[in-house]
Amino acid sequence: MTQLPGLLDTEAIRKDFPVLDRVVHDGKKLVYLDNAATSQKPRQVLDAVSEYYERYNANVHRGVHVLAEEATALYEGARDKVAEFVNAPSRDEVIFTKNASESLNLVANMLGWADEPYRVDRDTEIVITEMEHHSNIVPWQLLAQRTGAKLKWFGLTDDGRLDLSNIDRIITEKTKIVSFVLVSNILGTVNPVEAIVRRAQEVGALVCIDASQAAPHMPLDVQALQADFVAFTGHKMCAPTGIGVLWGRQELLEDLPPFLGGGEMIETVSMHSSTYAPAPHKFEAGTPPIAQAVGLGAAIDYLRTIGMDRILAHEHALTDYAVQRLSQVPDLRIIGPATAEDRGAAISFTLGDIHPHDVGQVLDEQGVAVRVGHHCARPVCLRYGIPATTRASFYLYSSPAEIDALVDGLEHVRNFFG
Amino acid sequence: MTQLPGLLDTEAIRKDFPVLDRVVHDGKKLVYLDNAATSQKPRQVLDAVSEYYERYNANVHRGVHVLAEEATALYEGARDKVAEFVNAPSRDEVIFTKNASESLNLVANMLGWADEPYRVDRDTEIVITEMEHHSNIVPWQLLAQRTGAKLKWFGLTDDGRLDLSNIDRIITEKTKIVSFVLVSNILGTVNPVEAIVRRAQEVGALVCIDASQAAPHMPLDVQALQADFVAFTGHKMCAPTGIGVLWGRQELLEDLPPFLGGGEMIETVSMHSSTYAPAPHKFEAGTPPIAQAVGLGAAIDYLRTIGMDRILAHEHALTDYAVQRLSQVPDLRIIGPATAEDRGAAISFTLGDIHPHDVGQVLDEQGVAVRVGHHCARPVCLRYGIPATTRASFYLYSSPAEIDALVDGLEHVRNFFG
Amino acid sequence: MYQDVILDHYKNPHGRGLRDGDAEVHHVNPTCGDEITLRVKYDGTRIADVSYEGQGCSISQASASVLNDLLVGKDLTEAQRIQETFLELMQSKGRIEPDDAMEEVLEDAVAFAGVSKYPARVKCALLSWMAWKDATAQALEADAERKTA
Amino acid sequence: MYQDVILDHYKNPHGRGLRDGDAEVHHVNPTCGDEITLRVKYDGTRIADVSYEGQGCSISQASASVLNDLLVGKDLTEAQRIQETFLELMQSKGRIEPDDAMEEVLEDAVAFAGVSKYPARVKCALLSWMAWKDATAQALEADAERKTA
Numbered sequence A, B: 001m002t003q004l005p006g007l008l009d010t011e012a013i014r015k016d017f018p019v020l021d022r023v024v025h026d027g028k029k030l031v032y033l034d035n036a037a038t039s040q041k042p043r044q045v046l047d048a049v050s051e052y053y054e055r056y057n058a059n060v061h062r063g064v065h066v067l068a069e070e071a072t073a074l075y076e077g078a079r080d081k082v083a084e085f086v087n088a089p090s091r092d093e094v095i096f097t098k099n100a101s102e103s104l105n106l107v108a109n110m111l112g113w114a115d116e117p118y119r120v121d122r123d124t125e126i127v128i129t130e131m132e133h134h135s136n137i138v139p140w141q142l143l144a145q146r147t148g149a150k151l152k153w154f155g156l157t158d159d160g161r162l163d164l165s166n167i168d169r170i171i172t173e174k175t176k177i178v179s180f181v182l183v184s185n186i187l188g189t190v191n192p193v194e195a196i197v198r199r200a201q202e203v204g205a206l207v208c209i210d211a212s213q214a215a216p217h218m219p220l221d222v223q224a225l226q227a228d229f230v231a232f233t234g235h236k237m238c239a240p241t242g243i244g245v246l247w248g249r250q251e252l253l254e255d256l257p258p259f260l261g262g263g264e265m266i267e268t269v270s271m272h273s274s275t276y277a278p279a280p281h282k283f284e285a286g287t288p289p290i291a292q293a294v295g296l297g298a299a300i301d302y303l304r305t306i307g308m309d310r311i312l313a314h315e316h317a318l319t320d321y322a323v324q325r326l327s328q329v330p331d332l333r334i335i336g337p338a339t340a341e342d343r344g345a346a347i348s349f350t351l352g353d354i355h356p357h358d359v360g361q362v363l364d365e366q367g368v369a370v371r372v373g374h375h376c377a378r379p380v381c382l383r384y385g386i387p388a389t390t391r392a393s394f395y396l397y398s399s400p401a402e403i404d405a406l407v408d409g410l411e412h413v414r415n416f417f418g
Numbered sequence C, D: 001m002y003q004d005v006i007l008d009h010y011k012n013p014h015g016r017g018l019r020d021g022d023a024e025v026h027h028v029n030p031t032c033g034d035e036i037t038l039r040v041k042y043d044g045t046r047i048a049d050v051s052y053e054g055q056g057c058s059i060s061q062a063s064a065s066v067l068n069d070l071l072v073g074k075d076l077t078e079a080q081r082i083q084e085t086f087l088e089l090m091q092s093k094g095r096i097e098p099d100d101a102m103e104e105v106l107e108d109a110v111a112f113a114g115v116s117k118y119p120a121r122v123k124c125a126l127l128s129w130m131a132w133k134d135a136t137a138q139a140l141e142a143d144a145e146r147k148t149a
């Protein structure tokens, strides 16, 4: 077996993830390399969710009975865990949403309905990048269309990095918000936060960071990032589907208007007018994803027990190994940084002119699960003149042997279509 | 034991719900009468969710590997089940949201951004009622504030019903949308859909029905209702938290603009512009609540196996019994219809001038879980000049013995504060 | 949580009713609709009166009665110490077992220790205390303005 | 699912390239980026040519090649029957085992039966067929307009 420095004991870890025992296609062992799409869930998280429903389930807040108090304590306890996980100055800065997409839409809508100085309108500009996930493009396109604001973006260099050479022309005095991805889900690129934040602060623009592919894989510190908003999603970090997070700076959350209206987000309602609860509740209309928040709390406990530093090191070692091995596959072209430097554990590539759909299908027949297509980042495919990519992505339970299986699978693909 | 006609075999049913075995406060059996806030979940639903994570978990759509295909089939299969459950003409009319609140906000936002003839703007009117849940008030207040439209509402009669006497003055040619609750969560009232829909159709207004307290408790047929939109929420009908539904008429969903932007809801994206997928995907941005949809499907299977007609009959018998027994408690005043006629299984009341918080707390000490407060329907409390109510609400596992426990508990409350 | 002391204050509230004051505030607990209107009257830095009217649960009503007992006649600094001690007790989630020193400061108010275990009720117990703090701030401000004018 | 017939058509597509036509359409499969530009040429109701250019996976490319084989030279009614039969097969989720009668109609296209088990790939197989249907509708419309003009 391949020995790499910094690897976790994946044999032990894999025992926590029931789905990893699956066999597919009549006896092929599942090699799950689609972690950038969603992660698998450890037994500890599933147990926490089941236990919630079996012992404590009740609607949160406002209840005086035991179950309601317990459910509220569990739900709000999950908020404490998230706050600690991202090093938030205050737990009240953590808003639970349904996924990262809702978090990003929430920011866009807050700014569209805000008063000055935050308001995005006709004379202002929004800045994103060409490597954003559709969930960090479309909300801003909608906001631009609906307010008349101008949408601008950073382009990409040939080696899959942000082209910041004209940063002063892109982020200007008119810029109200700069929203960009910390780690690209298609290229794997880790972006230089500091340079962008510095320029944004210079012109007084807010900064929103899409940390969907960062939170699961590395230590995240919202204070160090110096952003105003940070969005991520539970299902990619061992937690259930149906839960996302938006962290936002307290003063902003106080000043900005609500988005969804309804139960839980109000202070007092009459037919004529309503006032709103303080953040985070102002932004959590309706019954929240209670069990899913509890599951996210358990996922955070799980990840922290292993250690985010160690997970980062593990994935870095794997990525390094994968980049090397993939580079040896004939006709394979990596789309994104060619080395493991400043790079997350998602690797996109093309294989000659075999269409990614065919690559993915033939890999699947061998039990190797990868994602193919645009990965919700079509502008990147347009930029590099390719119809789509095949993407392999790793997590804390991934092993060098699985990368070997991928490489063997690709060999088979080449022979099959050769 | 009390024998009532139409009761379900609650002893058998209760075995499916692990939480109902709980004891609280040192040995008191839990009497869970807070079902209007949220329902408990049967083993069958918890198993479906766990099985999803343990065997099939993957992100849905666009995947060519086995897990992605299976997860997609399960998720889309849940949509089929919901469509059948509400007798939708087409499965594509079923949109998954995070809760009923999001569903209602979705409708309000679609109409705010729509083109003619749907657009809600300065010269148009929105109609709701005084018995709405805050989740069907605040989204319309926000829409009215943001578009300049006028918000109007039906008042209430002394016995807790809609006052439709001036319906022709409230719903007029200017009305674009009438949104109302099918079964009130605070009063228990079942509203006369036909009269309202008829008038709305006369003036060409759209109709949105909040069926959050109906879907769990009675057969629901969107075609018979003749509404344009119907919203409900999973957690009140044996399903997980984190999942809601909006059903909408196909032509409308085709014509109306999207709300949240992001992955999954697009057809094709470039940096300059995007086009959107057909409904329902157009309205489902980001990774959906996959496991929660699977859980909702399992909940629907569970409820249909018992039969919605039989659940309705069971709750009607219980409500009849409860109304009678509660009427005998001195100083108790029911807020809402005084009989079980056209009435759901949520009963609000006041007890002399003992504050509901005190009623709820002392009941809780005896193991009886009820909800106290405004029940997210503060205008109803204002209307009846009361600070709050105590609410007991039943479901398919509730028994006459639990109503007896409630009545005994109330006796104790009176003595305690007498 | 329903100590006899609390029930006694609830059934026979002390100092209830609105009388002359230097400042008046109206506070609401949105989660349950409890309301209080409260006035403070100062005689220099001495609390001459705290009068109030309100509706709400036994906890919020009894707490206002206890406040009246404890604060009227006290000097502002002393009153603030009492208020802070009460706040500390109520935020303790049941983890503080009041000792003799605390009982010396809080007198009857130590009966609320049990309430601190019930997060939904803590706000009820604090309603009048927050109102008092707010009213006092307003009274002091008005006084300061008068003096500088 | 990768029958030899499919791979053969993929590697050696029949009738590929754009030639003269009565109508041209461009279709895209948004889930994977497969694209096709397709032209139809009619000679009365007889299909004189179906020419195409595109990029995409083996399934979508082979399917266009098979379409060319099957439809060119056929009468419109007959072609529509073939298209409908192919659609039925592709929507069968693997539940139709093509019999002799179906094989008579679909010839090489029965090789796609296995693809119908893979929902994500069904759209690939149908891409050219939907494009053909669309192009034909446009050609007929243009023809009708010419006649009434």
Ligand SMILES: Cc1ncc(COP(=O)(O)O)c(C=O)c1O
Binding pocket: A263, A285, A286, A287, A288, B036, B037, B099, B100, B101, B102, B133, B135, B136, B181, B183, B184, B185, B210, B212, B213, B233, B234, B235, B244, B376
């Ligand atoms: C009548 C009614 N409408 C809407 C809602 C909101 O549902 P949710 O909190 O799941 O969004 C509820 C429940 O709280 C309700 O009872």
Ligand SMILES: Cc1ncc(COP(=O)(O)O)c(C=O)c1O
Binding pocket: A036, A037, A099, A100, A101, A102, A133, A135, A136, A181, A183, A184, A185, A210, A212, A213, A233, A234, A235, A244, A376, B263, B285, B286, B287, B288
């Ligand atoms: C970089 C990035 N941003 C946003 C998202 C959207 O997350 P979700 O689908 O959970 O809303 C994803 C995942 O799909 C992602 O990879």
